[in-house]
Amino acid sequence: MKKGLVGLTLILVLLCVLGATSADATTVKMSYNGPADEVNNAVHYYAVNFKKMVEEGTKGKIHIQLYPDSQLGNEEERMELLMKSGLNQPIINVASYAGMAPVLPELYAASIPFMFDSYEAAHIFFDTGSYWTKLKDEFKKRTGAVLLEAVEEGGFLAFTNSKREIRHPKDFKGLKFRAMDEGQVTLYKAFGASGIPIPWTELYMALKTGVVDGQMNPATYIIIGSLYEVQKYMTLANIQYSDQFLVINGDLFDEFPEEDREVIVKAAYQANVATRQMVEAQDAEQIKFLEGKGMQAYTPNAQEMNAFREIGQSAYVEWLKSKVGKDWLDMALNDAKIANEKAK
Incomplete structure (x- = not known):
């Protein structure tokens, strides 16, 4: 009988701990184009991996809720939502050129035809280039939001x-x-x-x-x-090069402690590496x-x-x-x- 009471007590304690963890978690909405299809929509494949990496890396402190098929609005509406001040509508968005160019036309410089001889060259350009670094800084100045990754969404045109x-x-x-x-x-x-x-x-x-x-x-x-x-x-x-762009509400990003910001940045990149591998194998x-x-x-x-x-x-x-x-x-x-x- 005592063993049963001890077991029941442990279960109740565990449920309380899990409840507290869930209550303390920040839920972030992540929106993007296309269906919830990991095989045919590379952006959804990216989102699924990014969500998993962030939730595991922050030990559940950040929970990401996926909204495929533009459920939070079209490109323009989602960008407006993303740039709103305050944390009432915390959002991460994967935007195409149509969503980004109105506020950051300089991004078109990354779409110049015949710029890249290979996928690897495109990866180097977006991972280490001075243009991309400066562009991310400019986006933050203009919008308050944070540009993290150029997400590979398909093969070369x-x-x-x-x-x-x-x-x-x-x-x-x-x-x-x-x-x-x-x-x-x-x-x-x-x-x-x-x-x-x-x-x-x-x-x-x-x-x-x-x-x-x-x-x-x-x-x-x-x-x-x-x-x-x-x-x-x-x-x-x-x-x-066929890509879209991972952006996050600036107030939301800045509110997180440094260790969680590092997890998000790392997850954004690692999920992109996985997506690149999938897209390029699939393209062939x-x-x-x-x-x-x-x-x-x-x-x-x-x-x-x-x-x-x-x-x-x-x-x-x-x-x-x-x-x-x-x-x-x-x-x-x-x-x-x-x-x-x-x-x-």
């Missing part, structure tokens, strides 16, 4: 089209491409093609009916959109899948890549000068050059 294999910029002449923004229109025009703005939801039919001949996207989106059914040729030209398999569906994938040689870079990058940078200061552009391009050399 590739060109696809239904007409002919593209090995050199001259092969674009006369073709019509779907453009996502003014920058892509500028890029296609430099190659002798035309860029036509078309929403993602209308892209498949536009390709099928010949409104446009081609588009650019990572392999994962070509699969998601079944674009392989209406596209035959794919050029793996490392056009742009996805390209094989597309080839199995009848697409012809071509990887330009060094001479051909130089031609893409010289023609396309210069036109894109000239367009960007109206939005981003020359010092930011020069810094980003210089960091990319250093990263490419280190990655060789």
